[in-house]
Amino acid sequence: YYPTVRAYYGSGGRYAVMKEDSYLKIEAGSGNRCSSGFCGISTPIAFSGSIDYVAIDDSPTLSPTVSSMPTTPFPTTTPTSSPTTATPTTASPTGHPTTASPTDNPTKSPTDSPTASPITPTTTPSVSLQPTEFEPEVVTLIYDSYSATIVKAAYFEVQGGNAWANITDLRITSYGTRSLEVYYKYGNAAPYEATPCAWKKVAETSSSWNPGYWKKVYPPWVNGFEPIVLPPNEKVSFYLVNTGSSYGILAKSHTDSNRYVSPFISLDATSPVGAITMSHGKGGYADQRFKPYPDYYRGYGIFGGPKFETMQPGSTQSPTTAPTDSTTPGAIESPISGTSTDQVNGLQFEVENTGLKDVIVTKFSFLMAETGTHHIEVWYRNGSYKGSGSGCDNWTNWCNNWTKVKSENLNSSGSGSFTSTSAFVAIAKAEATTSFAIVSATGHLLTKTVSTGVVNNELLQINLAKPIEDYHAENVQTSYNLSTSDVMFEGIIDYDIAHSECAIHNKASWVVLDPLVAGANSMGSEDEDGAGEVLEIVHDDSNEGPVDEGSGGFEEAS
Secondary structure, three states: OOOOEEEOOOOOOOOOEEEEOOOOEEEOEEEEEEEOOEEEEEEEEEEOOOOOOOOOOOOOOOOOOOOOOOOOOOOOOOOOOOOHHHOOOOOOOOOOOOOOOOOOOOOOOOOOOOOOOOOOOOOOOOOOOOOOOOOOOEEEOOEOOOEEEEEOEEEEEEEOOOOOEEEEEEEEEEEOOOEEEEEEEEOOOOOOOOOHHHOEEEEEOOOOOOOOEEEEEOOOOOOOOOOEEEOOOOEEEEEEEEEOOOOEEEEEEEOOOOOOOOOOEEOOOOOOOOOOEEEEEEEEOOOOOOOEOOOOOOEEEEOEEEEEEEOOOOOOOOOOOOOOOOEEEEEEEEOOOOOOOEEEOEEEEEEEEOOOOOEEEEEEEEOEOOEEEEEEEEEEEEOOOOOEEOOEEOOOOOOOOOEEEEEEEEEEEOOOOOEEOOOOOEEEOOOEEEEEEEEEOOOOEEEOEEOOOOEEOOOEEEOOEEEEOOOOHHHOOOOOOOOOOEEOOOEEEEEEEEOOHHHHHOOOOOOOOOOOOOOOOOHHHOOOOOOOOOOOEEEOOOOOOEEEOOOOOEEEOO
């Protein structure tokens, strides 16, 4: 049969819309119309029947970033069947009827379209169906001036606003700055300034860095700046210290009795990270980590300040692992042979740390030739004492590569037993060689010439030594080249295996392990070196200086 159609005499003519719903519309058309045996082209002609369909939801499976998205459900009712008197049949491939001609036009029109239209969403999502990536905003809190005080170390506090923030960098103003270390802790800085294991290192520069003077820089941190989460209304304290040959950074001094008086500088409450404030703080000594200035010294606020990034709403803070000060004691012994007869002013030898953790050498015991009281010094340096570098022989101290860790008078019992030093701190770095020198200006150490005799345990190895046959105070040995003979160090090395960096810092004499214990002495309360406070005030004679963003170039400060 031909598809059943009916003549259409309404307005609109061909292509007029006959029926439509939310998904489809049926238009009038034209075609071959047959009636009572006569056929011809007729227009407009309307299709008589119904179309069953299913709406396919092919939207992305990934939901948009809004909390809910309206969806279009299928129709809630089934479309009504077409009239039984006008059931269309499928045409044959040739287009000719398969049996008789179609019957007359149906006596009544097909029923209306489905009695219930599909539900159409009243609103359209205002966001893309693709998920949006959070883009943090960068905010800085910076203090600058043209007259400053040079400080060697600085403590200060950053108080959070009403929004989550990430502290991602720290700007300073250099003044002969070379190597700089940055530590932080949550909560107040006081009374923990001299408690190393209350702090965690987050950044450090190379000792070869040399930005110059009055440079406003984000330092090129060796391993980057470890981001610090600043929760709303919480406090993070910072400690900056110049190490090695680094001279200082610039700050502004004050005499308020509260060294951490705040705010020193602040952000407005309308900033993307809220009303964050940075306090003044306390100074400290260079190259003496966690040794604050005594309380009667001035307070300081650093030039520069932190850089922040906004955090995604709904952020939370993961627990941070507190540093540990645990150490494991150990010792390695090269026993008394009973055959050592050579008397020398001292011995130089290498200690190889084959382990993965630093070792804190705390005491030497060694064999002396004479009884009585004798002056002893202990020196150490990183690397081998053999060879030369930077124009200096490594076994001398002309280039100041050796550090004296002990100078004291000891009572010797002679060659029958070891003589021991009091405690000191010398760091033998992991997987590295450290050299030591034990010398005496008034006595002699006992040794013997050998060709073999390396001493080792599961962690350390003591290599054969070289004799020091004269002694010239601060230069250890100056008159002769190293002997061609190898000799034996007979003695004991006591050490602690450091399980964290703060365990090493804890060995310093000024450290306060638990400042909350009643009667705990704050080592910052005395000026141990007797130098007194040196207030160096410098002025910037140039225009507003450049800001180094750490990319190798400079940007003009705004």
